[in-house]
Amino acid sequence: MNEPPQGLRVALAQINPTVGDLEGNAELIAQFTDRARDAGADLVVFGELCLPGYPAEDLYLKPHFARANVIALAALARRTSGIAALVGFAEPAAAPAERRRDGPAPRPVHNSVALLADGEVASVYRKNRLPNYGVFDEVRYFEPGGEPLVREIAGVTVGLTICEDLWEEGPPAALEAGAGARLIVNSSGSPYLRGKGTDREQMFAERARAYGVPIAFCNLVGGQDELVFDGHSFVVDAAGEVVARTRQFEQDLLVWELGDRRARVEEPLADRDEVYAALTLGVRDYTRKNGFERVLVGLSGGIDSALVAMIAADAVGADRLTCVVMPSPHSSEATQSDARAIAENLGAELIELPIGPAMDAYGETLGNQWTGKGLALENVQARIRGNLLMALSNDRGGLVLTTGNKSEMSVGYATLYGDMAGGLAVLKDVPKQLVYELVGHKNARAGRELVPGSVIERPPSAELRADQLDEDSLPAYEVLDRVLEGYVERDLSREQLVDEGLPGEVVDYVIALVDRAEYKRRQAPPGIRITSKAFGRDRRLPITNRFQG
């Protein structure tokens, strides 16, 4: 089914825009358009809503935001000549009805892509299928389009689609193929989850074969709060073969000519490298796009904070990373020395702040108003550490990264305002087992123990009381992570989990812990999503909830 090159040269412009930065995004689009023209492309394709940024959430509801993005689009069009450009923008919907008090808001905009050519907005295609599940709320914002759209570009009929339009069979792509499209272009904002790049390729290959046309998919790249867009744009030919592929997790520009059997095809990262790269980009972009110069990590000597420090050093540079070790009387010499070794191996600044004096002060102040033991006393320690990190952050302007993993966040094995204090929860969607895998993998890649072996070997402990071990309060992580994967990610019931061979009393215990911790997660910092169900907009459960199981 491959044909010889036939003239239409398509550039996939995989850019990293910033939500709300109309000026910066327009400049980025203009630069990539120039580069695509220089590379001989007839058409340059950008990702979904690249001009206003995606997802811009309730910004789309502000009429003046939509107006500003239309003005920016017109200015971009004027800079486009000698090449056609497909640019995603929020298109104000016709005659929105008056908003009633607390009544249905009109959906103010379309999720659209403009075909800019010869200095003008030549055509506009409106997304037909609006995802409204998982992390997506598109029905809240967008009025769906109802029409397919094909356009002649450099003599070739091209069908336009946006992201979800191609995730199900049928219109608009089927109609566009029927109308003679020889290429379907898909402008996407498809967020990362583990292994999703390959899944997308397989699905688009099915569509290409079904419609008998090649598909060019251009994704966004970059971090936006809890989401990471992985890039990984590609072209599949009419036989479903991948004939072009961009890099993952970075900006890229790739030109492919219709009929070309093999343009540049980047090799996708292996699983653990991919997850690590997603986390690193998430941290880098949250830091950069929010204007932080430094990041701070509290190092306990445990494996979670070790991984976070490692990611932070890769994301922003070790010279902009401050590690803070905050020993208490319950901290062992071994963990403290491991913590120091990690900071040193990474080449990061190290600060030591013992929390004993503050613990004494709280004890003195609370006096006989409390029992001074148990959970309350443990939490005071975690909160002193949180306060110290925040004091450094407020004083120096750095972003505090929190270190709790998904297993802990699931069962509430974390102190609100304590170790949960910070701006970004790097491992919030990374189960404990995967934390071990990533550290082992990175050590192996580095060819040395960036994280000392003792950190990996030592049984996990919060070190908030003498001889404390995680496994005193929680099931072994191998079991815990299986229960959590079923309960949280797959929404299985207690009975289904038991049917999968998990012990009933462990299941009951874990489910109760997960449900009870909802109030903590509601106040947790955003985390980077890498699974099919992260804690965040992916999973919206009430705090007040008496359903069990």
Add this chain to the structure above:
Amino acid sequence: MNEPPQGLRVALAQINPTVGDLEGNAELIAQFTDRARDAGADLVVFGELCLPGYPAEDLYLKPHFARANVIALAALARRTSGIAALVGFAEPAAAPAERRRDGPAPRPVHNSVALLADGEVASVYRKNRLPNYGVFDEVRYFEPGGEPLVREIAGVTVGLTICEDLWEEGPPAALEAGAGARLIVNSSGSPYLRGKGTDREQMFAERARAYGVPIAFCNLVGGQDELVFDGHSFVVDAAGEVVARTRQFEQDLLVWELGDRRARVEEPLADRDEVYAALTLGVRDYTRKNGFERVLVGLSGGIDSALVAMIAADAVGADRLTCVVMPSPHSSEATQSDARAIAENLGAELIELPIGPAMDAYGETLGNQWTGKGLALENVQARIRGNLLMALSNDRGGLVLTTGNKSEMSVGYATLYGDMAGGLAVLKDVPKQLVYELVGHKNARAGRELVPGSVIERPPSAELRADQLDEDSLPAYEVLDRVLEGYVERDLSREQLVDEGLPGEVVDYVIALVDRAEYKRRQAPPGIRITSKAFGRDRRLPITNRFQG
């Protein structure tokens, strides 16, 4: 247009269910059904999704939750005889497709109401119009119904609708009226906002006149996380006159006979009483439904914490309220003595915990690692107070109520993990000006200064440094609250605010503060919604966002 009584006797059963509590809710429904039968009703109407609870959010996505609610419904049906009951439930949708990885989830259930009669589920009506704006995400959960439904009850043709179905003209109600309905029944879960009860009556009166039939509206009552359902159920006759009205903010059962010109018609509360009652119910139900025995409030001597303590005492009883005064070297004698007076006037427990020793300990520990001044030092103080409250909470099991008002939450004039630490932010949606109004009003109602006049007169101050006043950092609250109402609640642009006569530099300053504080609000506890746009699921803005204005 009024007709004489014609036999059909309808009971509005305004109940307060708990999300997820299938057993408890079924019992409540059965009790009210019995009471309605005893009162001679032919039909008893309950609020929307009263059996599973509303909004149960992603619980609706769990198939085993929907199954359990169907089993509970069948059991309820068997207990229904001698009366028909309209009971809201989550009805599993037919043959849900397999869920694809990160693909469109099938909408698993209908938002339905079952007509239970003679021991069976006689009919089911499915909500046609699904709100998906503001606080509502119903397109995420529910497959819409497409049909109107009329049923003969006690010889009278009755049309069934659910909440939003009647908020716009047209089907299903227009079709039901056309099919001969002599009464339209509306089962609702319509959350409170200031003045909404009256708005609803006016809108339903319009519909009643348009369709020429009376409308019986039965709402839920009670608090569910950030929402309060106000009850305020009613019947409007075909002329649009209110001929029956239940109480607000409490459970109620009211029987009205078709054609009756005036059953019991409760007088609605005056504006400030209504807002106060909403806040009180919100606190009471969050506390009760989440199993807290006590509440804790940090009293600063300022007006915000005074109002919160007052509400808390009314919500749970002064004997279950602990007030905590936490003076620093910057606290004035006057504010501390006012704080003590408030606790005493309310009859609440009072604990004093000076924070000086802990401040010293932090200073000593941080040593030359920080400057020890400015915002960092101020925040340390607020965070020590947060930690002390949380230590008491962890030790005694009480719920900490936070005291920041909407004006402060808007501009970020609050310390994350400090005065923002707690389980429920009582005044999160109450602008500062309204805080004053409510306190003045409650003092007047009490006929004495429950809150000392000096608290009302004193210029607001966070007292985190010597001689600090809110107005050093913020515009006067009269101006600030006007900017915030326009920017936050009405989504106005900078230009529109200036056109409304607000000073440009104040507008710019406030907008920048509001945008910059998004990360703090993301980690704030839930608050009780009383306006048309609260911080919570009502307003979803990205943290990473470079759009200004």
